[in-house]
Amino acid sequence: MALASRVEAALQAAIDRADTPETPPLLAKALRYAVFPGGARVRPMLCLAVAHACGDDQPAMSDAAAAAVELMHCASLVHDDLPCFDNAATRRGKPSVHTMYGEPLALLAGDALIVMAFEGLAAAGASAPLRLPALASAIARGVSAPHGIVAGQAWESEQNPPLELYHQAKTGALFVAATMSGALAAGADAGPWRALGETLGSAYQVADDLLDAVQSGECGKPVGQDALLQRPSAVAELGLKGALARLNGLVEQAVDSVPPCEGAQEMRALVRLTATRLAPKQLARSAA
Amino acid sequence: MALASRVEAALQAAIDRADTPETPPLLAKALRYAVFPGGARVRPMLCLAVAHACGDDQPAMSDAAAAAVELMHCASLVHDDLPCFDNAATRRGKPSVHTMYGEPLALLAGDALIVMAFEGLAAAGASAPLRLPALASAIARGVSAPHGIVAGQAWESEQNPPLELYHQAKTGALFVAATMSGALAAGADAGPWRALGETLGSAYQVADDLLDAVQSGECGKPVGQDALLQRPSAVAELGLKGALARLNGLVEQAVDSVPPCEGAQEMRALVRLTATRLAPKQLARSAA
Numbered sequence: 188m189a190l191a192s193r194v195e196a197a198l199q200a201a202i203d204r205a206d207t208p209e210t211p212p213l214l215a216k217a218l219r220y221a222v223f224p225g226g227a228r229v230r231p232m233l234c235l236a237v238a239h240a241c242g243d244d245q246p247a248m249s250d251a252a253a254a255a256v257e258l259m260h261c262a263s264l265v266h267d268d269l270p271c272f273d274n275a276a277t278r279r280g281k282p283s284v285h286t287m288y289g290e291p292l293a294l295l296a297g298d299a300l301i302v303m304a305f306e307g308l309a310a311a312g313a314s315a316p317l318r319l320p321a322l323a324s325a326i327a328r329g330v331s332a333p334h335g336i337v338a339g340q341a342w343e344s345e346q347n348p349p350l351e352l353y354h355q356a357k358t359g360a361l362f363v364a365a366t367m368s369g370a371l372a373a374g375a376d377a378g379p380w381r382a383l384g385e386t387l388g389s390a391y392q393v394a395d396d397l398l399d400a401v402q403s404g405e406c407g408k409p410v411g412q413d414a415l416l417q418r419p420s421a422v423a424e425l426g427l428k429g430a431l432a433r434l435n436g437l438v439e440q441a442v443d444s445v446p447p448c449e450g451a452q453e454m455r456a457l458v459r460l461t462a463t464r465l466a467p468k469q470l471a472r473s474a475a
Numbered sequence: 476m477a478l479a480s481r482v483e484a485a486l487q488a489a490i491d492r493a494d495t496p497e498t499p500p501l502l503a504k505a506l507r508y509a510v511f512p513g514g515a516r517v518r519p520m521l522c523l524a525v526a527h528a529c530g531d532d533q534p535a536m537s538d539a540a541a542a543a544v545e546l547m548h549c550a551s552l553v554h555d556d557l558p559c560f561d562n563a564a565t566r567r568g569k570p571s572v573h574t575m576y577g578e579p580l581a582l583l584a585g586d587a588l589i590v591m592a593f594e595g596l597a598a599a600g601a602s603a604p605l606r607l608p609a610l611a612s613a614i615a616r617g618v619s620a621p622h623g624i625v626a627g628q629a630w631e632s633e634q635n636p637p638l639e640l641y642h643q644a645k646t647g648a649l650f651v652a653a654t655m656s657g658a659l660a661a662g663a664d665a666g667p668w669r670a671l672g673e674t675l676g677s678a679y680q681v682a683d684d685l686l687d688a689v690q691s692g693e694c695g696k697p698v699g700q701d702a703l704l705q706r707p708s709a710v711a712e713l714g715l716k717g718a719l720a721r722l723n724g725l726v727e728q729a730v731d732s733v734p735p736c737e738g739a740q741e742m743r744a745l746v747r748l749t750a751t752r753l754a755p756k757q758l759a760r761s762a763a
Binding site for chain 2: 266321
């Protein structure tokens with residue numbers, strides 16, 4: 188099965204497990220709405236690609252890892268959109284979860300998605316239990332404190348957050364979880380895959396800053412939020428051109444960081460493909 | 476070490492892992508504030524007591540299970556107190572987490588506590604990986620949809636929720652997770668311990684309804700919320716005396732449900748002790 192289809196199937200399975208005749212119906216709807224239709228599914232695709240490059244001898248573990256990474260990402264979007272954070276009425280061009288189902292159910296849906304990520308890992312782990320401790324730890328580290336996406340978001344409540352820690356936690360951590368969990372699901376050493384996750388995370392952060400700054404509306408959420416909320420941004424620091432150059436440099440660095448493995452060539456192609464999707468379209472055109 | 480000290484030590488270890496020089500300082504404070512000082516720690520005590528009754532041959536696993544159950548409970552309190560739910564300014568006689576640290580950090584602290592619960596299980600699981608899948612699944616089921624505490628809370632967003640499902644999910648599920656995870660951490664069969672968790676959960680729900688109704692202020696949160704929010708309640712259904720009789724009946728049922736095991740006698744004594752702590756003090760006196 189193509190990687191993209193595997194990602195969707197793994198996410199469907201996770202939502203289906205939670206959506207039973209005994210589930211509160213609105214919660215079940217909110218969970219499905221939060222996950223489908225998705226965005227580019229960059230993180231779970233990356234996770235599965237790394238698992239594939241490492242042999243993918245336990246596909247159920249790889250699928251659970253990919254789903255876990257994406258469920259965490261979806262949870263963070265649902266919670267970040269809430270009024271006490273971005274207060275975003277829309278997401279990916281449709282009403283955000285709390286706009287659609289109200290704040291209580293949006294909050295609960297985010298909580299449930301976090302738990303469902305681990306629930307899927309635990310279920311798949313029954314057939315490869317020796318891999319589960321490191322795999323679940325890698326996912327947890329990508330979300331938790333001190334270095335996960337929750338900590339990244341929490342830096343925005345501090346005066347003068349340390350920029351590198353902030354960006355690495357807010358965006359990089361889940362990319363690192365994606366690459367490392369892909370390797371761990373396939374029984375490989377995760378260490379060599381850390382750099383790829385870190386570098387792609389940095390690239391993604393710069394791309395997001397660019398997207399926010401050009402106010403293109405491409406990502407379907409209200410734009411210009413960084414400047415509005417005085418959040419640190421690569422564009423504020425380097426200007427549009429400088430930020431674009433930095434993005435291109437990071438992509439090359441990511442390509443170079445792919446460790447030697449059977450699927451290295453394929454992996455490098457995927458990194459480049461992902462990267463072309465990152466840059467805001469009109470900037471990519473103007474730079475071409 | 477006495478069970479109560481083990482619970483506190485396991486929770487300290489969990490918070491200490493998250494609270495490093497690289498953690499956003501306010502998040503670190505909010506996490507500690509959400510967990511210490513605790514309430515009666517009924518659920519993790521129950522978890523450790525079951526583990527003890529089952530041999531407790533991997534104490535680190537038992538400690539991680541107990542900490543996980545309590546971290547989930549603390550997360551649910553932090554999120555339930557938020558303005559979009561109970562809007563509770565106080566909890567256990569002190570300002571609630573969002574009153575103290577603001578809504579964004581309260582929301583993030585709850586998210587982090589959920590992840591930290593699984594992070595601790597994964598870390599302990601490295602030394603007994605064969606037990607981890609079922610253990611992590613039991614904890615997840617106690618929180619997730621369809622039957623966990625998140626689903627329980629979500630029933631409050633539905634018209635006419637099915638009362639038994641609602642109560643079992645809102646309160647019972649985490650008691651079931653406590654007893655079953657205690658058994659699983661000790662390598663025992665969890666099935667025989669389900670009834671104890673279910674019955675104690677029901678007892679706890681009735682006790683909570685009583686406490687809310689008598690507006691005693693004993694639990695340190697604003698009272699009379701059930702009537703105010705028109706939530707289903709055992710007191711509304713049975714009256715004060717009827718609810719108290721139901722509580723006593725459930726406690727006897729819980730005592731009888733302790734399965735045959737080496738520590739059964741001790742376990743029954745603990746169930747009775749826990750139960751005496753449940754009933755609102757002035758009701759217990761008036762019924763004596």
